[in-house]
Amino acid sequence: EAQVTQNPRYLITVTGKKLTVTCSQNMNHEYMSWYRQDPGLGLRQIYYSMNVEVTDKGDVPEGYKVSRKEKRNFPLILESPSPNQTSLYFCASRYQGAQQPQHFGDGTRLSIL
Amino acid sequence: RKEVEQDPGPFNVPEGATVAFNCTYSNSASQSFFWYRQDCRKEPKLLMSVYSSGNEDGRFTAQLNRASQYISLLIRDSKLSDSATYLCVVNRGSGNTGKLIFGQGTTLQVKP
Numbered sequence: 001e002a003q004v005t006q007n008p009r010y011l012i013t014v015t016g017k018k019l020t021v022t023c024s025q026n027m028n029h030e031y032m033s034w035y036r037q038d039p040g041l042g043l044r045q046i047y048y049s050m051n052v053e054v055t056d057k058g059d060v061p062e063g064y065k066v067s068r069k070e071k072r073n074f075p076l077i078l079e080s081p082s083p084n085q086t087s088l089y090f091c092a093s094r095y096q097g098a099q100q101p102q103h104f105g106d107g108t109r110l111s112i113l
Numbered sequence: 114r115k116e117v118e119q120d121p122g123p124f125n126v127p128e129g130a131t132v133a134f135n136c137t138y139s140n141s142a143s144q145s146f147f148w149y150r151q152d153c154r155k156e157p158k159l160l161m162s163v164y165s166s167g168n169e170d171g172r173f174t175a176q177l178n179r180a181s182q183y184i185s186l187l188i189r190d191s192k193l194s195d196s197a198t199y200l201c202v203v204n205r206g207s208g209n210t211g212k213l214i215f216g217q218g219t220t221l222q223v224k225p
Contacts, residue, residue: 033213043157043200043215058212090156098204099145102213104156 002027006091006105013081014113021076021108023091029103030096032074033058034066036087037107043090049074050096081112116140117203119216127224130191134219136201137183145204146177148186150197151218157200160186191223 004025013019025032033048035058045058049068063085065077074093078085088109092102119136126132138146146163161168163175163184174187184201201216 035215040217042217045212048212088154099162101147101159101162104158107154107156 002103004091004093004103004105006089006108008108009106010109012111012113015082016080019078019081019110021078021089021091021110023074023076023105024072025074025091025093025103026072027093027095027103028071029093030071031100032068032091032093033102034064034074034076035090035092036060036085037090038087046076046089078110081110083112086110086112114139115217116205116214117201117216119199119201119219121217121219123220123222125222125224126191128191128193130223131187131189132191132221133188134186134199134201134221135183136185136216136219137181138201138203138214139182140203140205140214141179141182143203143205146175146184147202147204148173148175148184149200149202149215151200152197157215160199188221191221193223193225196221196223 007022030051034046035043037043044060047066049055091105094100094102148160149157150160151157163177167176172189176185198218198220200218205212
């Protein structure tokens with residue numbers, strides 16, 4: 001089954017404790033992206049990757065890191081999480097081409113205390 | 114001003130009604146347009162792409178007006194299962210560039 005898989009689905013943690021949210025897709029998509037969704041603000045792009053070893057900042061990259069060492073994986077790293085990073089996070093992937101639809105993972109709900 | 118603006122609603126309509134949502138975008142260079150559907154606490158899913166000539170998929174019709182920079186979604190014969198949030202999505206760039214800009218979403222509640 002074609003899918004984008006994120007882990008964990010839910011996480012409650014404390015300020016400053018490094019965490020990684022994994023994202024994996026099995027569709028051989030070149031493009032992958034991370035979003036956060038907050039009430040009243042909608043979905044905002046954090047980082048995206050056009051292909052292996054090619055990453056770029058989205059609209060809200062501060063406090064996050066990503067890597068793209070393999071085509072299928074695109075982890076999101078919070079080196080020193082803070083409460084303002086409490087949010088619902090989605091990973092997405094698609095084929096190359098701006099007109100291609102994105103496939104989203106199920107989401108990760110992060111709470112930083 | 115937000116780059117993609119939608120009326121958040123909620124739109125409360127009876128089953129069988131026809132409902133229309135509009136969305137405006139500010140970047141005239143935008144090339145690709147979509148409507149996504151999001152159920153509560155779930156991931157967004159593509160409902161339909163929006164083409165310049167307008168397009169229809171069953172009970173759903175999407176229109177694009179480049180001159181006025183707005184996109185619309187029409188839902189005919191609303192079903193209870195259409196209750197969801199509808200996200201207007203615009204690709205800021207062209208070619209392979211990746212910046213999708215999401216509207217806040219319009220919430221639809223279809224009542225029996």
